[in-house]
Amino acid sequence: MKTLTLLFVLSISLFAQDINYLQVHNVKSYDVLNIREKADHTSKKLSGIPFTEKCVISYGCGKDISLEAMGNMHEQEIKDFLAQSKEKWCYIKHNKTVGWVNSKFLKPSTASCK
Numbered sequence: 001m002k003t004l005t006l007l008f009v010l011s012i013s014l015f016a017q018d019i020n021y022l023q024v025h026n027v028k029s030y031d032v033l034n035i036r037e038k039a040d041h042t043s044k045k046l047s048g049i050p051f052t053e054k055c056v057i058s059y060g061c062g063k064d065i066s067l068e069a070m071g072n073m074h075e076q077e078i079k080d081f082l083a084q085s086k087e088k089w090c091y092i093k094h095n096k097t098v099g100w101v102n103s104k105f106l107k108p109s110t111a112s113c114k
Contacts, residue, residue: 021064021109022092023054033106035099039089047097055113061090061103 027033032048049056059105061070063085070078081091 001054006018019068019113020058021054021111021113022056022090022106022110023111024049024056025105026106027051027105033101035092035097035100035101036095039069039086039091039100041102043100047094049101053094054109054111056101056106056109057092057093058106059091059098060085062087065091073101093095 029051032050033053035047035049036043036046037046038044054055058066060066060081063082065078065081065085069081069091071100073081085091088103089100090106092099092106
């Protein structure tokens with residue numbers, strides 16, 4: 001019952017929440033920002049984000065996960081997120097890739113993203 005209540009509250013909240021966007025910051029022009037499978041610099045690289053990207057979807061940094069992200073995850077995925085989240089890592093989506101990025105290379109976006 002507790003899980004159903006949580007999902008109900010989350011689904012209602014999703015309609016009122018805006019998507020949070022970040023932009024790449026402090027990445028050299030010849031490099032990309034790596035998206036990792038886990039919140040660890042030695043984890044498998046899933047993709048790269050160009051140094052000029054201004055519209056990276058943020059699902060949360062550290063243990064601060066967005067309602068949108070939770071609404072798209074199963075209960076076990078939320079538990080996994082919380083278990084591996086670390087203060088300096090953000091859980092993001094870029095194009096179709098979802099993964100972890102070091103927060104020191106991100107800042108709030110100044111662009112109009114949709």
